[in-house]
Amino acid sequence: MNVAHLHIAYLMTRIVLGALALFPLAALAEAGEDAAEPARRVAEMTQTFAHNLAEQLRQIGTALNELEGEQLGTQLWLATIELSDLLIIIGVTVALLFALRPVARPFFIKAEKWAQQGDERLHTLRRAIGVSSAALADLATVLIAWLGGYALALFLLGETGSIEMRQSLFLNAFLITEGVKAILRILFAVRNSGLRLLPIETDYASYWNSRLARMAGLIGYGLLFLVPLFSRTISDLVGQLATLIIMATAFFYAMTVALRNRNDMRKRLEASAAKAKVMFTRVTLSTLAWTWHWLVIAYFGALAVVTVTQPESALPYMAQATAQSLIVVVLGALIAVALTQATSRRIHLSAEKRQHFPLLEGRLNSYIPIALKAVRALIIVTVLALLLDAWGLLDFFAWISSEAGLNIIGIVVSVGLVLIAAIAAWIVAASWIEHRLNPEVGKGKPTAREQTLLTLFRNALAVVLVTLTTMIVLAEIGINIGPLIAGAGVLGLAIGFGAQKMVQDIITGVFIQLEHSIDVGDIITAAGVTGTVEKLTVRSVNIRDLAGTFHFIPFSSVDSIANFTRHFAYHVGNYGVAYREDLDEVKPHFEAAYRELKNHPDQEIADAVYDEFWLDGVSSLGDSSVNIRIRIKTAPGMQWAVGRAYNELVKKEFDKAGIEIPFPHRTLYFGQDKYGRAPAARIENVG
Known part of the structure; x- marks a missing residue:
């Protein structure tokens, strides 16, 4: 077989594949034109194909005339020696x-x-x-x-x-x-x-390594060595025929391997998608499970057609795009894996810091997954942009240096810094509040007022931070927040008119808290209800009375507050004695009972009695008793317990001294007739 025959075979094969080559050629040539002119583009493609076909037929005739009699064996022998x-x-x-x-x-x-x-x-x-x-x-x-x-x-x-x-x-x-x-x-x-x-078995890894290595060797040595060697030492026709054979072989080999392994690969990709925690990864793997073999066939088919039709520019372009795509994907995966591993270790604070800030460690560790998701999203966007850049669909680096790109990057950086600053401010403020509320550090157990005010401050700070952060982020991304602020003002005014009671509740509650009128645990009387304060918000107070009933009282219903547990209290008692008793003998017994009260066996009661005792004297002359009033200063909230204990001691003192505590006397009248005679009454002494 001579060179002319090889040339003729090559050109005839190229004619057969012309229809396949027509679409990629036209697509490359018309990539930048308006898609709204399909009829004109079809006509131009048809004309181009007809011209190429005529040119190829002319080359067949020229090859027959010029290469007639030239023997391929002689050229191969000379090439072997050289x-x-x-x-x-x-x-x-x-x-x-x-x-x-x-x-x-x-x-x-x-x-x-x-x-x-x-x-x-x-x-x-x-x-x-x-x-x-x-x-x-x-x-x-x-x-x-x-x-x-x-x-x-x-x-x-x-x-x-x-x-x-x-x-x-x-x-x-x-x-x-x-x-x-x-x-x-x-x-x-x-x-x-x-x-x-790759998380695959050794046999499976060996299988794909050998197949891809064969493909790389065939395309690499074939197109980069054999094709230019044949073109230079024999003729361009032989080089073109070698290109056709190599790329056809590579295409059919890739198609065979892809179709043979499509079901197995689909099962593996679906299993990996089920294990993926990120939604984007799960959707991507699920889509690839059903389309990967078609993507492989399309890629190698396009590579074969473009390499045969435009060998000077297509092969370097495809090789560069493929290499850049692989590098970008591998680097993105490695960075994501490295970040996942680096952040998998929880932040551990020292025992001293955990004692001072008990919730700080958990709070810091809760933000790590959120930050990791944000970084992953940024990696995915960057990888997709670089992939588009690799295939010429987007000039990523030119876009970055453009005004629009710089603006978007500046917005992303600004928003990120604002969010980081807001999170840092919240962590610092919340940690400080936790430190103040921690009874094991600082000044000891916080007062009820501190607990209430700090809790309200933390909630208010959260609302303020969220509102300010949202407004600043909207302003950074280019949204005019002026109308939003004005609308919020109008909305607030409308809400204020429509919810006057709620506004009154909040304003009254704020002043009550600032004036330190009520704390959780206080015993108060508000809106006619007396009981213990169990919960205190900015707009209401919740009271549990002595019967266990829970009362929800809005501050707008509170005209006045009586607090029985503020600073100190008094036990005020009125004790009646019989008229026959000598008051000078009675009074020392009240003082004796007070001395016993200070040494009460219940230490809580003894500690609640202060060193202030007043015997005020006779407060009133009753129907059957002389009433004497005493006052004992006690710890706040302990006046009732102290009073009960003191009453018991007074009774014992009176019993020992024989002092009569008067009780009601009743006279029985049996009546009489009109003559003044009283009827007999039967009296029976039951001993």
């Missing part, structure tokens, strides 16, 4: 690569052991570092082998200091192709499962 030095370089370079791999093997084993040691929570981060180190070592072996082949070509073969084009083609193809294979080896880590980034 390329003998190339075979030596190929052999030496490949031999160096295989010789260096066992030397780097112990380094991989050490990196694997190091990655599996240490804290389990940092296992993924250590594995990422180990994988990076192993990748550098594997790429170093490729680089050393390439340098060995390069040195051989420069100094030992041919003219010293110069290198032939065919030798340079192989060495460049070797460096690129083996570099890609090294990345695949690191990704799947067939021999070092501890360094494997």
Whole structure:
């Protein structure tokens, strides 16, 4: 078979694939035009295809005339003689690569052991570092082998200091192709499962590593070495035919592998999607589970068609876009994994700080997942933008440097700083309030007033921070908050008129709190209800009375408050004695009862009695008793307990002294008839 026959076969094959090539060519040519002119574009595509078909038929006739009688075997023999030095370089370079791999093997084993040691929570981060180190070592072996082949070509073969084009083609193809294979080896880590980034079994990793390595070798060595070699040493026609064969083989091989593994890969992706915690990851994996094989077929089909039709520009473009996409995705995944591992360790405060700020540790740890989700969202957006940039759909770096890009980045940074400042302010304020309310530190147990005011202050601060942060964020993203503030004022005025009672409740409650009139635990009388204050808000007081009834009293219903537990109290008692008793003898017994009260066996009652006792004297002359009033100063809220204890002691003192405590006397009248005679009354003494 001569070159003309090869040329004819190539051109005929290209004609058959012309329809397949037509769409990508037209799509590339018309990418920037208006999509609203489909009829004109179809006409132009049809015209272009007809011209290409006619040109290809003309080239077939020209090849028949120019290459008639030229034998392919003679050219191949001459090329073999000229390329003998190339075979030596190929052999030496490949031999160096295989010789260096066992030397780097112990380094991989050490990196694997190091990655599996240490804290389990940092296992993924250590594995990422180990994988990076192993990748550098594997790429170093490729680089050393390439340098060995390069040195051989420069100094030992041919003219010293110069290198032939065919030798340079192989060495460049070797460096690129083996570099890609090294990345695949690191990704799947067939021999070092501890360094494997993908969560798959060893057999499965070996399967995909071998298939992708074959694909990389076929496309890399084929397009970067064999095709330009054939074009330079034989003819451009042979190079074009080799390109067609290589890309057709790669396409059918990729399609076969994708279709053969589509069900297994779908099950694995669906399982990974079910385990994913991030919604974006779960949706992405679920979508890929049903479409991944079509994406692979479409990618290699487009690569094959574009490479055959536009080999000068398509291959570098596709290679650069693919490499950039892989690098962006891998780096984004590594950063996300590293952040997850770095934030998996909870923040632990010292025992002293936990004692002073008991809720601070939990509060800090609660913000970590929120921050991690925000960073993940930023990573996802950046990765998507860089992917669009890789395929020419978005000039990401030009957009960043543009006015719109700088404005958006400035807004994101400003909003982030505002949110961070608001969160920091809340953490500081809430921690300070917790410190003041903590009875184990500071000034000891806080008073009821402090508890109430600090609780109200914390709630008010939360409302103020949320409102201010929302307003500032809206202003940063470009929303005019002036109408919002004006609308809020009008709305507040309308609410004020419609809810006057509520406004009155709040205003009265604020002043009551500021004046320290009521605390939780106080015994008060408000709105005719006497009881213990169980809950106090800015607009109401909740009282539990002696019968256990719970009263909800809004402050607008409170005209006055009687607080029985503020500062101190008095037990005021009126004790009656019989008229026959000598008051001078009675009074010392009240004082004796007071002295016994101060030494009461119940220490709480004894401590509640102050050193102030007043015997006021006779308060009134009753129907059957002389009433004497005494007053005892007590601790606030203890006047009732002290009074009950004192009454008991007074009774005992009177009993010992024989002092009569008067009781009601009753006269029985049996009546009489009209003659003044009283009827007999039967009296029976029941002993």
